[in-house]
Every structure is written in C-alpha cells, then in structure tokens.
Amino acid sequence: MEVQQFNYDNKIVKYFIMATLIWGAVALLVGLLIALQLAFPAFNFGFEYTTYGRTRPLHTNAVIFAFIGNAMFAGVYHSLQRVLKARLFNDVISKIHFWGWQIIIVLAALTLLSGFTTGKEYAELEWPIDILIALIWVAFGVNMIGTILTRRVKHIYASVWWYLATFLGIAVLHIVNSIELPVSILKSYPIYAGAQDAVVQWWYGHNAVAFFLTTPWLGLMYYYLPKASNRPIYSYQLSIVHFWTLIFLYMWSGPHHLLYQALPDWVQALGVTFSVMLIAPSWGGMINGLMTLRGAWDKVRDQAELKFMVVALTAYGMATFEGPMMSLKTVNSISHFTDWTIAHTHIAGMGWNGGMIFGMLYWLVPKLFRTPLYSKKLANTHFWLATLGILLFAIPLYWAGITQWLMLRQYNANGLLTYPSFLETTTQIMPMYHARILGGLLFFSGFLLFMYNMFKTVLAGNLVDNEAAEAPVLTDSSARKAGETFHRMMERKGVILVVAVLLALVVGGIVEIIPMMKIESNIPKIAAVTPYTPLELAGRDIYVSNGCYNCHSQQVRPLRWETDRYGEYSKIGEFVYDHPFQWGSRRTGPDLARAGWVGSSTYKTAIWHFNHFTKPKEINPQTIMPAYPWFTANTVDLTMIPVKIRAMQTLGVPYPKDYDQKAVADYKDQAEKIVAELKASGVDVAADKEIIAMIAYLHKLGKDISPANQK
Amino acid sequence: MANKINKTTENTSEENNHSDDFDGIKELHNPAPNWIILVFLATIGFSLLYAVRYFGFPDNKKDQASEYAQSSAEFDKTHSQLPQGGGSTATVSQEELITSGAQLFATKGCIACHGLKGEGNAVGPNLTDNFWLNGCSQENLIHMISEGKPEKGMTPFKTMLTQDEIKSLSVFILKKLVGSNPPNGKAPQGVECK
Ligand code: HEM
Numbered sequence: 072m073e074v075q076q077f078n079y080d081n082k083i084v085k086y087f088i089m090a091t092l093i094w095g096a097v098a099l100l101v102g103l104l105i106a107l108q109l110a111f112p113a114f115n116f117g118f119e120y121t122t123y124g125r126t127r128p129l130h131t132n133a134v135i136f137a138f139i140g141n142a143m144f145a146g147v148y149h150s151l152q153r154v155l156k157a158r159l160f161n162d163v164i165s166k167i168h169f170w171g172w173q174i175i176i177v178l179a180a181l182t183l184l185s186g187f188t189t190g191k192e193y194a195e196l197e198w199p200i201d202i203l204i205a206l207i208w209v210a211f212g213v214n215m216i217g218t219i220l221t222r223r224v225k226h227i228y229a230s231v232w233w234y235l236a237t238f239l240g241i242a243v244l245h246i247v248n249s250i251e252l253p254v255s256i257l258k259s260y261p262i263y264a265g266a267q268d269a270v271v272q273w274w275y276g277h278n279a280v281a282f283f284l285t286t287p288w289l290g291l292m293y294y295y296l297p298k299a300s301n302r303p304i305y306s307y308q309l310s311i312v313h314f315w316t317l318i319f320l321y322m323w324s325g326p327h328h329l330l331y332q333a334l335p336d337w338v339q340a341l342g343v344t345f346s347v348m349l350i351a352p353s354w355g356g357m358i359n360g361l362m363t364l365r366g367a368w369d370k371v372r373d374q375a376e377l378k379f380m381v382v383a384l385t386a387y388g389m390a391t392f393e394g395p396m397m398s399l400k401t402v403n404s405i406s407h408f409t410d411w412t413i414a415h416t417h418i419a420g421m422g423w424n425g426g427m428i429f430g431m432l433y434w435l436v437p438k439l440f441r442t443p444l445y446s447k448k449l450a451n452t453h454f455w456l457a458t459l460g461i462l463l464f465a466i467p468l469y470w471a472g473i474t475q476w477l478m479l480r481q482y483n484a485n486g487l488l489t490y491p492s493f494l495e496t497t498t499q500i501m502p503m504y505h506a507r508i509l510g511g512l513l514f515f516s517g518f519l520l521f522m523y524n525m526f527k528t529v530l531a532g533n534l535v536d537n538e539a540a541e542a543p544v545l546t547d548s549s550a551r552k553a554g555e556t557f558h559r560m561m562e563r564k565g566v567i568l569v570v571a572v573l574l575a576l577v578v579g580g581i582v583e584i585i586p587m588m589k590i591e592s593n594i595p596k597i598a599a600v601t602p603y604t605p606l607e608l609a610g611r612d613i614y615v616s617n618g619c620y621n622c623h624s625q626q627v628r629p630l631r632w633e634t635d636r637y638g639e640y641s642k643i644g645e646f647v648y649d650h651p652f653q654w655g656s657r658r659t660g661p662d663l664a665r666a667g668w669v670g671s672s673t674y675k676t677a678i679w680h681f682n683h684f685t686k687p688k689e690i691n692p693q694t695i696m697p698a699y700p701w702f703t704a705n706t707v708d709l710t711m712i713p714v715k716i717r718a719m720q721t722l723g724v725p726y727p728k729d730y731d732q733k734a735v736a737d738y739k740d741q742a743e744k745i746v747a748e749l750k751a752s753g754v755d756v757a758a759d760k761e762i763i764a765m766i767a768y769l770h771k772l773g774k775d776i777s778p779a780n781q782k
Numbered sequence: 783m784a785n786k787i788n789k790t791t792e793n794t795s796e797e798n799n800h801s802d803d804f805d806g807i808k809e810l811h812n813p814a815p816n817w818i819i820l821v822f823l824a825t826i827g828f829s830l831l832y833a834v835r836y837f838g839f840p841d842n843k844k845d846q847a848s849e850y851a852q853s854s855a856e857f858d859k860t861h862s863q864l865p866q867g868g869g870s871t872a873t874v875s876q877e878e879l880i881t882s883g884a885q886l887f888a889t890k891g892c893i894a895c896h897g898l899k900g901e902g903n904a905v906g907p908n909l910t911d912n913f914w915l916n917g918c919s920q921e922n923l924i925h926m927i928s929e930g931k932p933e934k935g936m937t938p939f940k941t942m943l944t945q946d947e948i949k950s951l952s953v954f955i956l957k958k959l960v961g962s963n964p965p966n967g968k969a970p971q972g973v974e975c976k
Contacts, residue, residue, distance in 0.1 A: 153805040228804040294807065303808035312814060316822070336845045340836050344829035351822035358818060395825075483944070486861030491942030492891055542803075629850035631857050635941060640850065669932045672942070676935035679895065679905045689903075690894040752904050779933070 073544045075223065078537035079152045081439055083165045085534055087145030088432065088439075090173060092522050094141055095428075098133035099515045105130050106511050108697070109659065110504040112688075115697035119705075120184045122697045124618025128195045129183045134420060135193065135283060137176045142428040143287045144172070144211070147234050149435060150294040151218055154228040156542040160217025164210050171207035175200060187257040190615035190651045191272045193279050194248050198259040201249040208245065212238040219565040223542040226562040229310045233290025236318045236572050240282030243576060247584075248275035254718045255711065258612070262722055265646025266334055266594060269654060270587050274325035274580055281321040284419065288427050289317075289356045292380070295427075296360055299376050299434040305362035311558055313355025315575060320349050322579030327398035330407065331628040332654060333643045335593050338583060339400070345579070346398030353391030360384045375450035379430035382458060386422025390415060408624060408658040410500070411472030414465040421461045421514060429457065429521060436525055440532025449524045453517040460514030464507055471503035480632035488635055491672070493661040498693050597644035600775045602724045603768075605738040608715060609707050610768025613761050615653065617699070624655035625664045625772060637673060638665040638773065645776060648724050660696060667774035677745050678752035680766045702762035709735050709759060741767060876953060883954025886947055895935065900959040902968030905935055910959045911970045918975035923952040 107114040108123045115122045152159055159165050178200050182188070188195040196204070215238055219227060248271055251259035263271050297304055304310065326334060326342025361384055364371060371377040393415055397406045406412050437444045444450060478496040481489040490496055551560045561568050587593050603611060614620075627633050629640040641664050646652055665671040675683070683690050684699045713731035720726055742758035745766055749756055756762060774780050836844045843852065887893065887900070895906030902908030907915060916926050927948045930938030939948060 150805075154807070156803070224802050224804065226802045228802070228807070229809075294805075297807045298805070303810050305810055306812040306814060307809040308811065309814040309818075310809070331846065336836065339846075340833060344832050347832075348822070348825045348829055350825055351818050354818055354821070355814065358815065362812075482861075485944045486857075487941060487944060629846050631850075631854050634850075634854075670930070670938060671932075672937060674932050676905065676933075679935055682904055691891075754904065 074541050075544055076539065076541050077156075077158050079540055080148070080159045080162065080165060080536075081534055081538050082536040083159065083162075083169060084145050084149045084435075084439060086169050087141050087148065088436065088525075090141040090169075091138060091145060091428065091432070092525055094133060094137035094176060095518060096522060098130065098138040099511075099518055101126060101130040101133055103508070103511050103515055106504070106508045109695060110501065110508060112695050112697055117698070117700075119186070119617075119699075119701050122617065122699070124621045124697075125184050125186060125188075127621045128188060128192075128618060129180060131193060132179055132183065132195065133176070135279070136179070139284060139420075139424050139428065140172065142431070143237075143283075143291070144168070146291040146295065146431050146435070147215070147287060149439070150230055150291065151215065151234065154224065154230060154294065155218055155222035156224050156540065157218050157222045160214045160221060164214045164217075168207055168210045168214060171203065171210065175203055175207060178203070182257060186616035186618075188616060188618065189251065189259065189261065190618070190620060190653060191248070191261065191268075191276075192620075192656060193276050194245075194272065197257045198249070198251050198253050199256065201245070201251075205242075205246060205249075208238070208242055212242065216565065216569065223545045225545060225547055226559070227565060227568060228293075229304070229307075229314070230290040230293040232314055232568065232572070233286045233293065235569060236314075236576070237282050237287040237290070239569070239573050240278060240286065240318070240322075240576050243573075243580070244275045244278050244282065247580070248272060252718050252721060254714050260650040260718055260722060263588075263650070264722070265649045265652050266643045267587050268650065268652040269329055269332070269334065269646075270326065270338060271584060272652070273328040274322070274583060277325040277328060278321055280419075281318075284424055285321075285353075286318065288383075288424060291427060291431060292356065292360050292384070295431045295434060296363055296377075296380055299374065299380065299430070300364055300367045300370055302363050302365070302367050305359050305365070309355050309359050313352045313359070317349070317352035317355070318572065319575045319578070320345050320352060322576055323583065324349060324398065324579075326583070327394075327403065328407075328656065329654075330398070330400050330403040331630065332626050333641045333646060335587075335643070338587065338593075341583060343398050343400065347395045350392060350395050354388060357384045357388040357391075373447075375447065375454050376430045376433035378451075378454050379426045379433065379457075382454075383423050383426025383430060386418050386426060386461070390419035390423060393418070404628070404630060405476045406472060408656070409472035409475050410468040410503070410657075411476075412657065414468035414472065417468070418461065418465050421457070421464065425457065425461075425514075429453070432521075432525065436528050437532070440529055440534050442528060442532030445524050445527035445531060449520050453520045453524070456513050456517030456520070460510050460512075460517060462510070463513060464510030467503035467506035467510070471500040474503075475500055479636070480630075482632075488632065491636070493636075494691055494693055497659070497695060593643075594647065595642075595644050596647065597642060597776060599780065600645055600647065602648045602719070602726060603771060604741055605712050605716060605734040606741040606764050606767040607771045608719070608768075609712065609738070610761075610764035610766070610771075611653075612715075613702075613707075613765050614768055615651070619663075620653045620655040622655075622657070622659035622696070624658050624662045626654040627662055627664045633662075637662045638668055638671040639776065642776070645773075648719075650719070650722055650724075663769065663772055665773040665777075667770040667772040668777040669774075669779040670777075671773070675769075676752075677748045677766050677770075678754060680769060681749055681752075681754055681756070681762060684762060684765070702765060703756055703760055705761040706757075706759050707761055707764055709738065712738055876957065879950040879953040880958050882947070883950035883952075884958065886943070886951050887954055890939070890943065890947075891937070892951075897964075897966075897968075899962065899964035900955070901964040901966055907971045908968040909955050910962045910964055910967060912960055912975050913970035913972045914975055915972035918956075920952050920956060923955060924948055927951055 104114060105123060105126050108126065148159060179196055182197060182200065183195060187197045189197060215234060219231065251261045253259040261268055293304065293310070323341055323345035326338045327346045330339055330342065364381070371381055396402050397415065433444060433450055475496045478490045478499060483489045547563060549564070561571060627637045627640045634640050661673060663673060666673045668674055684702050687694045687696045687698055712734045716726055716731040716734045739758060742763045745763050746756060746758050843849070895903065896909050897903050900909040912918070916922055926936065928938065928940040930936045932938060
C-alpha cells in the first residue's frame with residue numbers, strides 16, 4: 072500500500088491559541104467590570120460608551136465568540152488534522168478564517184460600545200458584521216469539509232461528527248436569525264416582529280448555546296480526554312446514540328426561554344418537553360467522558376489538565392440537569408428574570424467551557440511546543456482558584472435569585488405586596504453582588520496564572536510550523552459491506568454524514584418557526600394596538616441602542632404577583648409592530664411593559680423621567696441604574712425618520728401610504744407637546760433631543776390597551 | 783439487545799474491531815448503561831403525558847390564560863376575607879401614627895417626588911406649605927395617596943400600602959410636615975387652606 076508524506080499545520084493552531092489567551096483576558100476583565108457596575112454604579116464612568124447596557128453584551132459576546140470561539144478553532148484545527156490524517160484543506164482559507172474572525176471581534180467591540188446593536192441577545196452584531204460572520208463561518212466549514220474529503224483514515228471519528236454539527240448548526244441558526252432589513256450602514260430591523268421574532272431569536276439563542284458552547288466541546292472532549300489520559304473511549308455505542316439524539320432534540324427546545332410569556336401554549340409545551348428529553352442525551356456525553364477515565368483516576372490526581380476536564384464534565388452534567396429543570400414552567404417562573412439564570416450560565420460557561428479550554432491547553436501547548444509545562448504548581452493553583460471562583464460566583468447568585476423571587480411574590484396579611492418597591496429587593500441582594508465580584512476576581516487571577524504559565528511554556532519551547540506525518544493512501548470501495556451497520560457506512564461517507572446531520576438539525580426549527588409565521592391564529596391581533604409614531608420609533612431605537620433590555624423586561628407574565636405589581640399581563644397581539652422584540656431576559660430593574668399605562672405603578676410623568684435619566688440617585692439614592700445625562704444633549708437625526716418609516720412599511724407595518732413624507736412633521740408635533748410639559752415643570756429641552764423621543768417611547772408601552780386609551 | 787452486546791463486548795480490554803488509527807485513540811464497545819436508557823425513556827414518557835394533559839382533552843383549561851384566571855380567582859377568594867385595616871388605629875396614639883408615617887414617607891418612595899423633607903421638587907408639590915392642589919382635609923389626603931393622580935405624576939398607593947399606613951402618612955403630613963418650613967421649599971401651588 073502506498074504511504075504518503077504530508078504536514079500538519081501547527082502554525083494556525085498556535086495563532087488561535089494566542090488569540091484565545093488574549094481575548095480570554097479581555098472578556099473576563101469586562102465581566103469583572105460589569106459585576107462592579109451592578110454593585111457600584113460609579114463604574115459606569117459617566118460615558119455613554121461604558122454604561123452597563125453596552126458593556127454587558129460586550130462581555131457575553133467576548134466570552135462566547137472571542138474567548139471560547141478562538142479556543143474551539145484551535146482545538147478543532149489541531150485534532151481534525153490528526154484524526155483524519157490530513158493537512159487542513161487550504162492554508163489560505165485557514166488564514167482568512169483566523170484574521171477574519173479577529174477582525175469580527177474588533178468590529179464587535181467597537182460597534183457594541185458605540186451603541187450599534189440589533190438588540191437580540193447573543194446576536195447583537197449589526198448586519199455588515201453578520202455578513203462577515205457568515206462568510207468566515209463558511210470558510211471554516213469549507214476547510215473542515217475539505218479536510219474530511221481529503222482524509223487518509225477510512226472512518227470519520229466521533230469528534231468530527233460533533234464538529235460537523237457545530238458548523239452546520241451555527242450556519243443555519245445565524246443565517247435565519249440575522250435576516251434583517253438595513254436602514255443605514257450600521258442599523259437594521261429584523262424582518263420578524265414580536266412573538267415571531269422571539270421564537271426565532273431564542274431558537275437561535277438556545278442553540279448558540281448548543282452548537283457553540285456544547286457540540287464543539289463534546290467533540291473536543293472525545294479527542295483531548297482520551298489523549299490526555301491515554302485511555303480508550305468507554306462506549307462507541309453511547310457516542311452514536313447521544314450524538315444523534317442531542318443534535319435532534321436541541322433544536323426544539325428554544326421556547327424554554329419564553330415560558331409564561333406572550334407565546335402560544337403549544338410552542339411553550341414543545342420547549343418544555345424537548346428540554347426534559349435532553350437530560351439523557353446530554354448526560355451521555357458526561358458518562359462517556361467520566362467512564363473513559365476508569366482506571367486512570369491516579370492520573371487525574373496529578374495532571375492539572377485532567378482535573379480541569381473532570382470539573383468540566385461535572386459542571387456539564389450539572390448544567391444539563393439544571394437546564395431541563397429550569398424548563399419546567401413552575402421552576403422557570405422562579406429562575407427566569409432572576410440571577411438564577413446567571414448562576415446557571417456561569418456554571419456552564421466557567422465550569423464546562425472554561426474547564427475544557429484550560430484542560431485542553433494545559434495538555435496541548437506543551438505538546439505542540441515540545442517542552443514540558445513551565446510549572447505544574449501554578450497549574451494546580453490555577454485549578455483551585457478557578458474552582459473556588461466558580462463556587463463563590465454561582466452560590467451567591469442562586470441565593471440572590473431565590474431571595475429576590477421570594478420577596479417579589481410576598482404578600483402581607485392584607486393581600487398587598489409586601490415589597491411594592493422593586494428597589495427594595497435589589498438592595499436586599501446587594502451583598503450577593505459583592506460576593507460575586509470576589510468569585511470573579513478569583514477566577515480572573517487564576518486566569519492570569521494560566522496565561523503566564525502558557526507564555527513561559529511557549530517561550531521555552533519551539534513549534535514546528537509544519538509537522539511531518541505519513542499515512543497510507545485511503546482506498547475505499549463505496550458499497551455497503553456485509554455485516555456493516557448503516558452508521559458504520561455513514562462514517563465512511565462524508566457527504567452522507569453531512570446531509571444526515573443537516574436533516575436532524577432542521578426539523579425542530581421548521582416545526583416551530585413556520586407555523587408561527589404562516590398561521591394567523593398563532594398571533595391574535597388586538598385592534599387597539601397601533602404602530603409606533605415616528606417619535607416613539609426614534610425613542611425605541613435609542614432604547615435598543617443603549618441596551619436597556621439588558622436590565623429591563625417588557626413582559627408581564629400571567630402570575631398574580633406580577634400583575635399586582637405591574638398590571639395586565641402581556642398579550643401576543645401587543646407586540647406585532649416590534650422589530651425587534653424587547654422582552655429581555657433578566658430583570659435587574661422593574662418591568663417596563665406598562666410604563667405607558669396611566670395609573671400603573673411604572674407610569675411616570677415626563678418630568679419624572681427627565682429627572683430619573685439625568686440624576687437617578689436623586690430620585691432613589693439606592694438605585695443602581697446609571698445616569699444618562701447625554702440624553703438631553705444628543706440630537707436625533709431627523710433625516711433618518713422617513714427612511715425608517717419606509718423600512719417599517721416594507722416589513723408590513725401599516726402606516727398610511729406616503730406617510731414617510733408626513734413623518735417628520737408628526738415627529739415635531741408630538742415632541743413639542745412633551746417639550747411644553749417639561750417647560751411647565753421648569754425644564755427647557757429642545758424638541759429634537761434624545762430624551763424627548765425616549766419619554767414618548769416609554770409612554771407608548773402598554774398605552775394602547777390601557778383604559779385611558781379606550782376613552 | 784443490551785445483553786447481546788454485553789456478552790460479546792463487555793470489557794474486551796482495549797480492543798475494538800475498528801481498524802482505523804484515530805491518532806491512537808481507541809473506542810471500546812461497552813453498551814450504554816441501562817440506567818441512562820431508562821432515564822431517556824422516562825423523559826419521553828413524561829413528555830407524552832405532558833402533551834396529553836395539556837392538549838389531549840378538547841376543553842380542559844390548561845392554557846396559560848385559563849390557568850391565570852383560575853389561580854387569580856382563588857387568590858381573591860382567600861384574600862377577600864382578610865382584614866383591610868381601619869378600626870385598629872383607634873388604639874394607636876397620634877405620636878405613633880406620626881412616627882410610622884415618617885418612616886413610610888422615607889421608605890416608600892414619597893421622597894423621590896416630594897423631597898427628603900417634603901419640600902417638593904420638579905416632580906411633586908411642596909407638602910410643607912398650606913397650599914393644596916387637591917384639598918387639605920385628611921380625607922382629601924387619604925384619597926390622594928390611595929387613588930393618586932397618575933396623569934399628573936402622583937402614584938396611586940392603594941395597592942402598595944394598607945389603609946392604616948395611608949392614614950398614618952396623612953397624619954404625618956398634616957401634623958408634622960405642614961408648617962415645618964424646610965429650606966428650598968418649592969413655590970406654593972393650588973389654593974391656601976384656611
Ligand atoms: C440540556 C441542556 C440545557 C437546558 C435544557 C438549558 C436550559 C436553560 C434555561 C431554561 C435557561 C433560562 C432561560 C430563561 O428563563 O431565560 C437557560 C439559560 C442559559 N443557558 Fe442553559 N440549559 C442547558 C445547558 C446549558 C449549557 C451546557 C450551557 C453552556 C455551555 C448553557 C448556557 C446558558 C446560557 C448562556 C443561558 C442564558 C441565556 C439568557 O440570556 O437568558 N446552558 N438554559
């Protein structure tokens with residue numbers, strides 16, 4: 072049999088590792104910043120660019136796409152070549168992939184801080200960057216599939232199935248969720264509205280978790296764990312079953328982010344049941360990983376990389392049990408909108424993804440640079456700092472979540488809410504926010520040790536950019552052999568495998584999304600609900616741009632303690648003109664769905680809003696809301712108004728014909744009324760300032776269905 | 783089925799029947815543990831039951847709106863029998879009413895709109911002068927605090943404070959704030975009360 076000589080590309084792996092280290096530090100640092108901002112609002116620094124509403128998405132995007140993303144590419148590109156015995160398909164594509172991804176990250180940081188955002192969680196980046204992401208992602212896919220097709224190993228190893236699911240899953244999710252109508256170079260509106268937008272967004276959002284934070288990492292686990300422990304994978308059968316069930320079931324479970332919200336009951340039920348069915352497929356991965364370590368536990372004791380992987384698998388097991396529990400409506404009514412969710416995400420992110428990244432790199436970097444790890448002792452210290460950090464982070468937040476929920480739903484003997492002021496509950500959990508900062512600091516200091524250890528190791532070693540390897544040429548007859556299972560055959564046939572994975576992925580999305588778009592009874596209309604006026608629309612854009620949804624929900628759930636606090640619960644028909652929907656996922660401040668309902672506890676006059684935006688501390692000394700004094704200075708660009716109106720018309724919002732030509736005049740009329748109201752209270756602001764539009768928008772929330780509006 | 787695999791492959795050491803070299807990684811052919819299969823079947827069973835419970839019967843009231851209506855009706859039934867306050871204040875001295883009123887004034891959000899000392903600010907009127915927009919009797923005040931005047935910016939407090947608490951606030955305002963003449967008082971609004 073002819074043996075071929077070839078090289079592994081190690082240089083690209085090195086690049087991605089370096090990027091992981093650098094962006095990791097940045098992402099965690101921004102995390103620390105936002106933890107400080109919640110406890111001490113002074114850390115908003117008084118700049119538009121550094122307020123929490125903009126820094127929080129920066130943190131989530133940096134952690135997921137910059138830190139975890141680069142680590143994933145490093146791990147995939149290293150292992151893919153080796154299990155397929157082939158050099159990466161194309162060096163130029165590899166370079167484009169690397170530099171393209173870094174450019175995306177820099178653009179993301181700049182645009183998010185400057186307030187260019189779509190307002191959809193984990194999909195905040197605006198349309199030009201979305202297009203760039205799609206292109207770079209396809210480059211990654213071409214490189215991967217190209218390598219598969221030029222491999223020298225007959226069967227495709229389990230890790231690669233997971234990598235394929237990652238590529239295909241994210242490609243489908245990203246493209247469908249990012250279909251938006253541009254109105255300028257950095258502003259667009261999603262084509263979906265309200266409940267439809269919510270379903271698409273959380274189908275994407277949950278599966279970004281699945282196909283960016285879970286599937287690639289399971290694939291990496293299937294390579295790095297047996298390599299680092301030198302043990303065989305426990306069960307090939309389990310690999311198969313949990314792979315197919317997991318990728319199939321995940322795509323259905325997005326609606327568990329929208330329980331008790333303005334969504335048809337059948338969609339919610341799909342979210343609940345498919346999430347519960349995910350327990351076993353998820354645990355399959357944990358079991359296969361931990362059982363692989365059978366007989367190697369002595370190694371775990373003295374290899375930091377294995378310790379991290381064990382923590383990772385444990386955290387994964389916890390998160391994937393907790394997640395399905397949080398998908399039960401009763402439990403979700405507690406965890407949703409509170410810090411419970413934040414604790415869950417950090418067990419998963421810091422424990423599972425963090426653990427896998429650290430574990431993988433402690434093993435890979437010495438290997439790649441052909442030198443022992445600079446310091447085992449530092450690695451062990453890192454391990455303890457990270458583990459303690461996670462606990463000190465998560466436990467206080469579970470506590471905070473439950474405490475706040477208990478307070479929010481507590482009634483006194485007279486049947487009145489005991490804590491009618493939302494702020495009282497925030498003040499109560501403040502000590503937990505302080506503890507969380509400490510947990511974050513521990514985790515971050517561990518990360519610094521890790522970085523130091525890595526750089527020292529890299530400097531001491533030397534990397535062979537192109538590592539020589541050899542393998543026999545692959546000769547494969549395509550026919551199914553006697554006794555060969557179908558799956559076994561598919562493992563030989565890259566193209567069939569790709570198609571099968573794609574099919575497994577798309578079913579869930581199709582069943583949930585198409586009926587939401589096409590069947591009218593899913594979106595019961597409310598006659599009183601009217602489109603946003605031009606001024607309100609401008610205000611809404613400011614709300615999105617400042618990321619208010621990071622702290623405020625716009626969704627009253629049909630729970631008595633919510634309706635007593637905020638008013639009438641939210642209905643599907645209220646949101647039909649909301650491009651994008653702004654329901655939010657965490658209530659750091661009170662819900663705003665009824666801010667325009669005269670007589671509700673959140674309705675406030677123009678002058679109150681003016682004072683609150685400029686000097687929130689004077690209204691409530693304990694508030695943690697940042698001040699937005701620039702709202703009174705920044706001017707709305709009125710030339711954009713007709714463009715935005717036309718865009719909304721294109722999306723189906725029923726403004727009268729040629730309304731774009733009247734819109735600016737209407738804008739000014741409505742603005743002047745608010746200006747006059749403020750003047751009567753002794754405040755002078757010009758009609759074209761942001762604050763006027765913002766007040767108008769807040770006064771629209773819930774107004775249409777309020778009694779005052781019916782008169 | 784599980785048994786068959788058990789027999790042929792359980793603990794067949796590191797061997798597998800795959801000839802591929804996955805960079806030295808071997809795969810054993812142990813079956814998936816039975817308990818995890820059972821968990822999987824149980825969750826599928828749960829999901830079927832869940833679907834039947836919610837959607838299996840034509841007119842069961844399991845949808846979110848009916849669920850809310852039912853639980854809300856129950857809430858109203860249990861709470862309508864509870865004391866709504868009143869009556870009990872007879873035994874409380876005026877001093878005590880003023881003390882509790884002062885505390886409520888400071889903690890329930892009044893200061894946000896009426897100032898720390900009731901002197902008024904850009905949002906709400908001065909409560910320390912004897913000029914009133916909505917009448918100066920204790921009944922007027924109680925009504926004002928209870929029902930509010932949302933369109934003018936005064937929050938209705940009847941869903942947040944008990945009648946007793948509202949009463950003590952009114953006593954505090956009339957007996958303690960009025961005439962206290964704090965610095966930076968907002969200019970009088972409304973009509974003077976004689
Ligand atoms: C079977 C697996 C899982 C299920 C069913 C699940 C379920 C859930 C649920 C119900 C929420 C709260 C949604 C809400 O009320 O807003 C949530 C949030 C979240 N989960 Fe999981 N989870 C699982 C595993 C994971 C894993 C493995 C990760 C990370 C690697 C993860 C990351 C997150 C993140 C980042 C959020 C926050 C989303 C937001 O902003 O609301 N989850 N998950």
